Amino acid sequence: MSMKSDSVAMTSLAGERKQGTVGIFGTGDFGRSLGLRLLQAGYEVVFGSRDPKNSALVPKGSKVMTHTEAAQMTQVIFIAVQRNYYHFLTSLTPALEGKVLVDISNNLKRGQFPQSNAEYLSSLVPGASVVKGFNTVSAWALQSGALDASRQVLVCGDDPKAKQAVVDIAHSLGLSAQDRGSLGAAGELEDIPLQLFPNWRLPLWVATGLTAFFFFYLLIRDVIYAYAEKGQDISYRIMITLANKVFPIVALVMLSLCYLPGAVAAILQLYNGTKYKRFPDWLDRWMLCRKQLGLLALFSAVLHVVYTFIISIRYNVIHTSDTEVITQIKKNQSVPFDNAEAWATDAFLSLGVLGFAMFLLLGITSLPSVSNALNWREFHFVQSKLGYLTLTVCTTHCLLYGWNKFLKPSTYKWFTPPGFMLCLVVPCIVLILKLILSIPCIDHRITLIRNGWERPTKVQSSKMDAFLERGTTL
């Protein structure tokens, strides 16, 4: 969809005028890719190497010289050398005085060294301005321009001018750049390329745990029960029937888990009488992964929906249906039309459809580009109002599923409740809490607290005053 990614290299190739000289220490893979790209963008490139005569590897058009010579020729030097070798730079301190050193290094794992590579470099060459940057860009992206990810250069450093010089280079290579503050942030920039969906870890564990639990629970209640008590082999049901029970349960429980922490936080704030007391850590972590919980819930809901759509083309469904018709004819009975059943099943299905459609809307608005186009009020409206509506509709959908099953003894095989009853527990708790929190007097108190009001305790001079100082109450 982004059709222009691969044209960047060509743009740069076209620019033949020189933009200045850039130094690169190290002729490794990244150094060479970067050098090539800089040459294409019209820079002169000077490599610093321990062995300048061995220049077989550097891109054509660049020069190779000793580190000292290279340092003298340029103002900005990329350090494309492993951290282990940084110490050789101490001998170059006079030549590097006042230069901009760009630390592009990454580590193999998080927390490998107590000090970030860039800060270590800065301590070795105190006379230079160290800028951390380009480490989130891959050599492959530099070479081909074909990947969509990691086109953004994050920089940090203590010298604004040095940072600007690096940002300018990034821009002239067709990359975007973002300033991430002082050199103290370098450790974090070095961790970014090592991350693998850090915010998804907890939600994925929750989803996997719930899926596994309900799968085995239903396996025992359905397949094993049928085999043990009736001697029937209905193991084929694992593939679809069971999956189509597990996924809706997981979807509903996880959707309600998105809204539970908000309710818990409101209760805590009411109890504390202030919003300035920190939440416990588990609640903070829970609140930060609500979006991921919601998206995984949506994924389960999609699976549930698709499994539902193919019910009527399944072999056993067709066989059962045919057998039923044949049985009716043989017995010469005809089952009368049950209006209540028609209403209940149609309402059940219709609420499912509407709940799913609203859930899809929630998912779409959490796409980065869509949520960026919303203001805070709109985003809050969608995620809160529409979210609770979705939860209510989906919970009702589940309640209607069991409308005539709750009181039947046959529902409670081996004295265990069926899956759909278990999965109603959390959503019902959330909805009841929300209902209680929406009682006007409680809701008013929460609104006050969220706007900065605090329950009078000790010093209470100008607090209501302070609270009133800002116009709106975002």
Next chain:
Amino acid sequence: MSMKSDSVAMTSLAGERKQGTVGIFGTGDFGRSLGLRLLQAGYEVVFGSRDPKNSALVPKGSKVMTHTEAAQMTQVIFIAVQRNYYHFLTSLTPALEGKVLVDISNNLKRGQFPQSNAEYLSSLVPGASVVKGFNTVSAWALQSGALDASRQVLVCGDDPKAKQAVVDIAHSLGLSAQDRGSLGAAGELEDIPLQLFPNWRLPLWVATGLTAFFFFYLLIRDVIYAYAEKGQDISYRIMITLANKVFPIVALVMLSLCYLPGAVAAILQLYNGTKYKRFPDWLDRWMLCRKQLGLLALFSAVLHVVYTFIISIRYNVIHTSDTEVITQIKKNQSVPFDNAEAWATDAFLSLGVLGFAMFLLLGITSLPSVSNALNWREFHFVQSKLGYLTLTVCTTHCLLYGWNKFLKPSTYKWFTPPGFMLCLVVPCIVLILKLILSIPCIDHRITLIRNGWERPTKVQSSKMDAFLERGTTL
């Protein structure tokens, strides 16, 4: 999906070097959140307060002093005070001379004051450079960094250097910033956080109106007719059968409403002989909400499609089908296979599938990040060519639905046409207009007009000349 949002606060916490001093007038909720965030980013923060001794509330590490003292220590001062209290600043004019004042205030409703808060501030302290900004960012977003929305700081102001200072602060807090021009734009920036989907209002009214009309129309024709004329209770059909008639109708009518204003505009341009005459207001508003009309149409289409997918698992459908088979057997008839019926129904379904798939493509290309990746020609191609193709396919889908029903008298219950006939009116008008406008001689004239040509009227010196001055005709 954006995994890095919550890491911003940590980045900033890591930066321990001071970046300069920032003043904040007012210790309300927003002032304190902003102060905390600035401290984390390495700034020194000085609060100005009427009662400096009461510093219980300000974040640790910041200082509290009188407004005058605070103003003397800093160059940039955030005014986190309600507009009603601005007048106290007049007494500080000497201290505020040459300072940058950032107006972050919002109002409770649009048009609350005749003059924007920032312009009012500027008139009170003419010696200072007022910059409007940060009002679209919520205190909650500043504190947690967890929300995706409203991470963009919009600034406006008359002094470029002052604006740049504010933009720099936004960047060092990890927020993006956008310059929205001179201070005259402040009123508009103040309105942004108060908006709730302003562009969706009209389309939502249209969608609700159409849905309500067709729901009651079909309720009368189907359910009430059956009860009144035949004494049947088929009220259970409301949940799905009726919904699955209303939503496709609404989808098709609203899709055609996206393309009708374009056709009307072309006719008006032909009639006026120029594109430089303004369209009437209703047409302008209609054209500006075409995207929202289209997305609501897509939403209806999705509901229609999902309702269709669950037809065969509905109780009454299964019951009717079983009853039919049993009846056939009892009567010992066998219904012969009707090739024409098979062709017509399969073509009807297939066109529905294709139309829906194309409609989905249209929806995907209207996602902000996708449409941003297209150039004008590509965007136009998709929204116009693919759009009309979708409309044509969906209209044909609807026509095929009624292929053998148009001439049956039983179709016209109580002498009213069925819903699918009513809903064909607007699409057919749009398609016929489009067909007429595509006749080469008319199309050529419209192209000329859209490229700037005007029908000769009075002064006609160098118009064709002017028209030819630019190469292409975007």
Next chain:
Amino acid sequence: MSMKSDSVAMTSLAGERKQGTVGIFGTGDFGRSLGLRLLQAGYEVVFGSRDPKNSALVPKGSKVMTHTEAAQMTQVIFIAVQRNYYHFLTSLTPALEGKVLVDISNNLKRGQFPQSNAEYLSSLVPGASVVKGFNTVSAWALQSGALDASRQVLVCGDDPKAKQAVVDIAHSLGLSAQDRGSLGAAGELEDIPLQLFPNWRLPLWVATGLTAFFFFYLLIRDVIYAYAEKGQDISYRIMITLANKVFPIVALVMLSLCYLPGAVAAILQLYNGTKYKRFPDWLDRWMLCRKQLGLLALFSAVLHVVYTFIISIRYNVIHTSDTEVITQIKKNQSVPFDNAEAWATDAFLSLGVLGFAMFLLLGITSLPSVSNALNWREFHFVQSKLGYLTLTVCTTHCLLYGWNKFLKPSTYKWFTPPGFMLCLVVPCIVLILKLILSIPCIDHRITLIRNGWERPTKVQSSKMDAFLERGTTL
């Protein structure tokens, strides 16, 4: 979804303070639209015209004068004149000395002139600083602010200050701007508005070719075979049955075509013993359109899925099913439940559902805004690991479809293999290659090569050394 697009014009209208004077040569459509927008943003606008007295067309508030007079009054001049007329500027060289000329022109087709318009302009007026820009913005977008596409101004030029001046103007008009390097890139910028999905061309040809081939292949094997050999007219099957065979085949083949070039590239790298040898052109082009291949495959998969969902409401399916029940009853047989068949069909369907869900995830992560939020490692993980898992699941889905058909002679009508067998060829090759390339010793060698290692050939001094110089191996 982006609700603010149309508010830009209003923002600008509000700014009444003057921002400086901008010149526009040419009173054509684009010149006038740009002039109006500049006026709204608070600029003074001066048009240069051959016939200054004929000012009927220019927006109110702007001035019209001779080119020389206009040039003297402004620093930045937009050249809104066709390239053919550029030569008149040579007579103005003294007046244009040191001015910034913005070339906004486009051509009617690619490669119309050997030299880009901006470079030609620069050669005509060597004393001026030429900046290419605004050519990707349409006059319509400038006027209405309503379109989402093409709001980005791309600029290139040799004089950084001149570029900055143009970028500043773009920003104050509410447009975003991107620096695309030196004036040598102008030719490419001029080509951008002429592009129509250039990267989609090859994949669309492949998709169309595959669809056409399999459509006719299956038409012959199914419909024509039935007519020729059995005299049956089953032509109605073209609309859905055939489509639902063609689309899954195309989807699977195209999905595997996304992963084949990566495997071929790995083999080539192993063979060459280095990654620094260029791939053949066809492989480069293939690799650059993998994303488009994948998205077209997903589109086919969506069609397949939707066609599958409507199977049970098709006339002929219902008729066949009814007939079967009636036949069973008449013959007084009852078909026993086949557990193996139930397992196989449910497994087949369930894998299809899972494969489709994973395929959807792949599609979502290729949305620009989502992939931008991923780091390189995450993007690679999704596109490679999840991609191969999807391919494996979908291929197994297809294998299970034919599980009991491979050995039946009736499958091979007219001695040709059925479609699903043909479509298994490419995916199986890809999966086998991947399996071979995943053998530890081979995988290790590829990893080495991709990290910059080269098989020892001639000069081998410090290569392993160079390879070790950078920490990680992105």
